[in-house]
Amino acid sequence: MSPLLDVRNLRISFPSRQGPVEVVRGVSFTLGRERLGIVGESGSGKSQTGRALLGLTPPSGRATADRLEFDGVDLRHATPKTWRSLRGARMSMVMQDPKFSLNPVMTIGKQLIEAVKLHGGKAEARDKSLAMLEAVQIRDPERVMAAYPHELSGGMGQRAMIAMMLVTEPDLLIADEPTSALDVTVQIEVLRILDNLVTQRGMGLIFISHDLHLVSTFCDRVLVMYAGQVVEEIDAADLQNARHPYTRGLLNCLPKIEGGVRPLPVLTRDAAWLKAGG
Amino acid sequence: MAMLDIHDLAVTFGHGARAVHALRGVSFSVNEGESYGIVGESGSGKSTVLRAICGLTPMSGGTVTLDGKALATPRDPAFYRRVQMVFQDPYASLHPRHTIDRVLSEPLAIHGFDRRENRIEQALDEVGLGKGFRFRYPHQLSGGQRQRVAIARALILEPKVLLLDEPTSALDASIQAEVLNLLDRLRAERGLTYVLVSHDLAVVAHMCERLLVMQHGLAVEALTREALQASRATQDYTRNLMAASLGFTRAAIPA
Amino acid sequence: MTSLDTLPAKPGLRQWLLSEQPSSRRQARFGQSYRAWLAFRSNRLGMIGLGIVVVLVLVAIFAGFIAPYDPLTGGDLRTARLLPPSWDHLMGTDDLARDIFSRIVYGSRVTLVVVALVAAIATPVGLLVGTSAGYFGGWVDTVLMRVTDIFLAFPRLILALAFVAALGPGIENAIIAIAITSWPPYARLARAETLTIRNAEHIDAIRLQGASSLRIIWGHVVPLCLPSVIIRVTLDMAGIILTAAGLGFLGLGAQPPQPEWGAMIAAGRRFLIDFWWVATMPGIAIFIVSLGFNFLGDGLRDVLDPKAQK
Numbered sequence: 153m154s155p156l157l158d159v160r161n162l163r164i165s166f167p168s169r170q171g172p173v174e175v176v177r178g179v180s181f182t183l184g185r186e187r188l189g190i191v192g193e194s195g196s197g198k199s200q201t202g203r204a205l206l207g208l209t210p211p212s213g214r215a216t217a218d219r220l221e222f223d224g225v226d227l228r229h230a231t232p233k234t235w236r237s238l239r240g241a242r243m244s245m246v247m248q249d250p251k252f253s254l255n256p257v258m259t260i261g262k263q264l265i266e267a268v269k270l271h272g273g274k275a276e277a278r279d280k281s282l283a284m285l286e287a288v289q290i291r292d293p294e295r296v297m298a299a300y301p302h303e304l305s306g307g308m309g310q311r312a313m314i315a316m317m318l319v320t321e322p323d324l325l326i327a328d329e330p331t332s333a334l335d336v337t338v339q340i341e342v343l344r345i346l347d348n349l350v351t352q353r354g355m356g357l358i359f360i361s362h363d364l365h366l367v368s369t370f371c372d373r374v375l376v377m378y379a380g381q382v383v384e385e386i387d388a389a390d391l392q393n394a395r396h397p398y399t400r401g402l403l404n405c406l407p408k409i410e411g412g413v414r415p416l417p418v419l420t421r422d423a424a425w426l427k428a429g430g
Numbered sequence: 431m432a433m434l435d436i437h438d439l440a441v442t443f444g445h446g447a448r449a450v451h452a453l454r455g456v457s458f459s460v461n462e463g464e465s466y467g468i469v470g471e472s473g474s475g476k477s478t479v480l481r482a483i484c485g486l487t488p489m490s491g492g493t494v495t496l497d498g499k500a501l502a503t504p505r506d507p508a509f510y511r512r513v514q515m516v517f518q519d520p521y522a523s524l525h526p527r528h529t530i531d532r533v534l535s536e537p538l539a540i541h542g543f544d545r546r547e548n549r550i551e552q553a554l555d556e557v558g559l560g561k562g563f564r565f566r567y568p569h570q571l572s573g574g575q576r577q578r579v580a581i582a583r584a585l586i587l588e589p590k591v592l593l594l595d596e597p598t599s600a601l602d603a604s605i606q607a608e609v610l611n612l613l614d615r616l617r618a619e620r621g622l623t624y625v626l627v628s629h630d631l632a633v634v635a636h637m638c639e640r641l642l643v644m645q646h647g648l649a650v651e652a653l654t655r656e657a658l659q660a661s662r663a664t665q666d667y668t669r670n671l672m673a674a675s676l677g678f679t680r681a682a683i684p685a
Numbered sequence: 686m687t688s689l690d691t692l693p694a695k696p697g698l699r700q701w702l703l704s705e706q707p708s709s710r711r712q713a714r715f716g717q718s719y720r721a722w723l724a725f726r727s728n729r730l731g732m733i734g735l736g737i738v739v740v741l742v743l744v745a746i747f748a749g750f751i752a753p754y755d756p757l758t759g760g761d762l763r764t765a766r767l768l769p770p771s772w773d774h775l776m777g778t779d780d781l782a783r784d785i786f787s788r789i790v791y792g793s794r795v796t797l798v799v800v801a802l803v804a805a806i807a808t809p810v811g812l813l814v815g816t817s818a819g820y821f822g823g824w825v826d827t828v829l830m831r832v833t834d835i836f837l838a839f840p841r842l843i844l845a846l847a848f849v850a851a852l853g854p855g856i857e858n859a860i861i862a863i864a865i866t867s868w869p870p871y872a873r874l875a876r877a878e879t880l881t882i883r884n885a886e887h888i889d890a891i892r893l894q895g896a897s898s899l900r901i902i903w904g905h906v907v908p909l910c911l912p913s914v915i916i917r918v919t920l921d922m923a924g925i926i927l928t929a930a931g932l933g934f935l936g937l938g939a940q941p942p943q944p945e946w947g948a949m950i951a952a953g954r955r956f957l958i959d960f961w962w963v964a965t966m967p968g969i970a971i972f973i974v975s976l977g978f979n980f981l982g983d984g985l986r987d988v989l990d991p992k993a994q995k
Contacts, residue, residue: 193602193603193604194573194602306472335471335472335629336471336629336631336671336674336675337471337670337671337674338471339674340673340674340678340679343678344678347678347680362602362603363603364603365677366677366678368677369676369677369678369679370677370678401604402603402604405603405604405606405607406603406607406632407607407610407630407632407633407635407636407637408632408635408636409631409632409635409658409659409672409675409676410659411635411636411655411659412636414614414636415610415611415614415615416607416610416611416636417607418604418607418608418611419604419607
């Protein structure tokens with residue numbers, strides 16, 4: 153079976169006064185219908201990688217790749233028309249803060265129904281929207297349909313956002329820090345919902361996060377990014393046996409409830425990590 | 431003996447029907463040299479406790495006692511030499527157009543300290559930033575370096591109590607470890623008293639001997655670190671928090 | 686590393702200014718200014734605006750050397766009245782046989798004085814009122830902003846007219862009148878900026894150091910409001926020049942025979958059909974200088990205002 157997404161040697165650079173700066177330097181991976189985590193610290197290029205997959209690299213940036221295929225479609229030279237037919241319908245993205253991703257002057261219901269209509273399905277748009285809100289564990293979907301984004305709490309807003317992204321039943325969902333703005337207890341609930349939807353509908357999920365701990369408990373496979381490169385690719389269950397010193401350092405420097413070493417081990421960055429690929 | 435004693439602290443925003451009760455009678459006390467943690471989610475009022483202690487948010491009830499003496503409102507200048515605060519967001523807590531030198535020298539000027547040059551250099555040394563950082567602007571520093579400057583600023587007046595409002599939640603994990611270690615070392619060296627607020631149970635468990643769990647402006651439960659580590663929490667909410675901080679579990683959704 | 690007291694030699698100056706590790710307050714400040722200059726230099730329109738303003742200043746300073754004739758006394762009234770532009774009189778002569786180019790050159794002094802004094806009076810007043818209102822809030826805010834509203838309720842030229850009528854015509858009174866009518870927008874702007882700055886964590890932090898309100902407003906709030914107010918003042922310069930010219934045109938600003946551009950247009954109005962250059966030349970001068978200040982303001986906005994950055 154061919155993979156859902158095939159990325160080979162993805163590079164993204166931005167111009168600066170000192171010439172172009174590469175923020176993503178040769179990232180390669182394939183994705184099936186599974187949960188893939190991309191973990192890294194700020195500036196590791198994880199978010200830019202996610203955006204590039206949807207063709208959302210900022211205009212000043214330049215993204216190149218040897219191969220960038222989604223379900224057999226070459227995304228490198230996709231026309232705006234191709235993108236329109238893919239984005240929303242077949243691949244979607246959930247961002248960190250729902251407040252910036254939802255239209256503030258439109259009710260949730262109206263935005264949901266519009267999303268359904270845009271991708272076919274006129275008649276049953278309303279029913280479909282209601283069903284989707286129920287699927288993301290919103291207890292009172294009628295009320296939420298009539299609400300404006302600012303009337304919802306953070307967790308509720310993020311659920312509405314996920315509903316909006318999933319109502320068109322995409323094959324691939326890219327979630328960029330989807331729960332970082334939420335409280336831990338709410339975060340787990342939202343992840344449960346995401347998890348169920350992925351399992352039931354057989355979607356591919358790319359989960360981008362800074363939280364190695366969370367990603368390793370949620371995803372099947374983890375890519376660890378450092379300075380624009382993937383330094384380690386590892387099964388989530390196998391994370392404790394990570395080989396790369398960066399991954400191990402990241403794991404060790406987290407404080408633990410059960411008590412750990414004092415002082416916490418700190419990460420010493422090695423210049424060699426910048427050269428080693430994959 | 432208690433360094434800081436909070437009794438029945440209440441904070442209300444707004445008036446009448448639209449009043450929001452951010453804190454509804456919170457009491458705890460912190461011993462000298464102790465590190466005390468406050469854990470809660472957004473809206474629990476955990477940060478409001480710190481802001482009320484140092485007078486940034488007016489109290490609507492209760493008392494705050496520092497070293498045996500009830501605090502006056504507004505706080506007098508002497509208070510700020512004994513209690514200082516480190517804020518959450520290192521990108522917002524330093525003035526964008528002031529050099530580090532100015533950030534550190536201003537409190538010294540306000541309180542008429544002598545040997546300013548020495549004190550500034552010593553403060554930078556203590557937080558692990560060399561002299562080379564002294565005349566830089568905040569935008570020339572990384573998040574972790576900025577937080578170190580904020581810690582240096584808080585310590586330059588030689589306070590006894592440090593209020594820490596989510597000091598590492600805006601930082602990457604590896605930088606968080608460095609800053610937590612720094613705070614740990616400074617407390618040991620200077621015999622400081624900490625009140626640390628965080629949403630992260632693991633950070634509080636690592637840093638604090640005792641902690642308070644808060645929800646909706648109320649104290650849910652007070653625990654010692656040992657009780658937390660042995661999972662001897664008595665309240666459901668605390669247990670939920672503990673479970674959630676262990677990461678995602680693929681269990682069935684509880685009804 | 687360079688010594689603190691002596692500026693290094695030319696080749697090292699750039700590195701010294703761009704050093705990421707300044708070793709003194711002075712180096713940090715110069716370095717910051719140099720970076721701003723580098724950013725401004727890449728803005729073509731801003732540089733054109735700056736060029737125009739610099740030329741205006743130079744012309745005003747060296748008017749005595751540049752102007753070929755006396756601006757106040759004319760030539761022979763029988764032969765030299767209303768001459769068209771020629772090599773002898775670059776912009777022609779007016780009805781009193783005075784060389785228009787010389788009058789425009791000297792008129793730049795009047796324009797510059799108006800602009801500089803209005804900026805020097807209105808900017809601090811606007812900043813002070815706006816930041817105080819925004820920082821203290823409550824009744825201070827209400828009182829200060831209602832006063833501002835009253836000033837804003839009148840069209841600027843009408844209000845300036847009223848003041849000049851009350852104070853008496855003349856360039857000094859025109860300057861005072863324009864200054865009095867131009868501070869309210871700056872106060873509004875400074876207040877709006879202050880409201881967003883007031884709750885910033887770094888303001889909380891300095892409050893926790895025990896700083897007085899005066900120190901906070903002057904040392905912490907004003908520097909952050911200053912860029913947007915400077916931009917606004919620069920963009921307003923064109924309007925100030927036009928208001929001064931308008932007052933001059935109405936005979937309420939500079940009094941004859943003072944060479945003021947607005948008054949010169951007014952004088953030339955009578956001959957507009959037959960002797961177009963008399964009114965057109967000062968009009969072009971006003972146009973170019975206004976444009977220059979607008980370009981400069983736009984350029985400054987690109988450099989100073991982080992919100993406008995792409």
